[in-house]
Amino acid sequence: MAMDLDELLNGVKNGTISIESAKAKIKAAPFIDLDYAKLDMHRRLRTGMSEVVFCQGKADDFLVKIVSKFLEVDGEVFGTRCSKAQAEMLQKLMPQLQYDPISQIISYHKEKELKGSIAVVTAGTSDIKVAEEAARTCEYFGGKVSRIYDAGVSGLHRILANLTPIQNANCTIVIAGMEGALASVIGGLVANPVIAVPTSVGYGANFHGLSALLTMINTCANGVATVNIDNGFGAGFIATQINRLAVKANTDK
Structure with a gap:
């Protein structure tokens, strides 16, 4: 084994x-x-x-x-x-x-203790498929996940009402389609890394996620890194690595 x-x-x-x-x-x-x-x-x-x-x-x-x-x-x-x-x-x-x-x-998987803190945030309910791929990847590799779904920029109060778990997370995964602005908003509110995931959710001018991808790549918020369209697994993997470093740093103190 x-x-x-x-x-x-x-x-x-x-x-x-x-x-x-x-x-x-x-x-x-x-x-x-x-x-x-x-x-x-x-x-x-x-x-x-x-x-x-x-x-x-x-x-x-x-x-x-x-x-x-x-x-x-x-x-x-x-x-x-x-x-x-x-x-x-x-x-x-x-x-x-x-x-x-x-x-x-x-x-x-075997039973394991989930450690650290990873926030997974979606702009809309249609993004949950990609979000669950990310969240379950984190959990499989031992990360503790907080899910905050349907909190896009068209209702900014929904993000503001959930800031505590987002700001306390070692890493935040932000998943959005349409124009993909949510990653920039959260990137300006947190001290820890943000992983942006563009999704193919949206109408024709969304170009199957390309518009969200370009928005996230061109974000003016610092500390935001972007993975490929609909790549929840990739985001979850990177978030796991960041989370493990944070857990190790806290353990070594």
């Missing part, structure tokens, strides 16, 4: 893992070659976060073998962009898998 490097070294130090067992884990092939896929089983050792499965577009047989292999070796698995049909197929073979149809995430 994969573990991060700290766990492995602490296990040797505490006597719960033998030196021989630790050497075997380190010497094991860094990836599992399935011919059509090479699963990076050492990613968690290197980065602290295991490889994730992008389900969209994968052949059924390939997807089943990839997911089952991660479950077998890693003890958990996280898949994004999983369709309802793919989820039903996977759950028939691996009933322990849990599927969320809103975020299209399929996963199985």
Whole structure:
């Protein structure tokens, strides 16, 4: 079973893992070659976060073998962009898998303590699909999430009424379509990093999220970084890294 490097070294130090067992884990092939896929089983050792499965577009047989292999070796698995049909197929073979149809995430994970503080904010209800992909990514990797949905700039009082969890968060993910102005507003109200996620929500001139993307890239608010259109996973991953640094800094004090 994969573990991060700290766990492995602490296990040797505490006597719960033998030196021989630790050497075997380190010497094991860094990836599992399935011919059509090479699963990076050492990613968690290197980065602290295991490889994730992008389900969209994968052949059924390939997807089943990839997911089952991660479950077998890693003890958990996280898949994004999983369709309802793919989820039903996977759950028939691996009933322990849990599927969320809103975020299209399929996963199985061990119990873990959620740490730190990440705020996930959306401009509208239509952005929640992307927001849940971001929030569930953060939670899978151990981050504690506050969800603040439907708080766009057309009703600024909704943001002002929820400033405390946003300002107290180690990192804020802001998700918006249409003109994408919400990221700039929040960027001017908080001291910690903001990750902006443009969504493809909007009418024709939105150009499937391009207008929101350009607004977020051109923001005048400092401390705002932008990911790709509808990329909730990417935002959640970066937010997790920021949150972990903040938790570590507080622990080291």
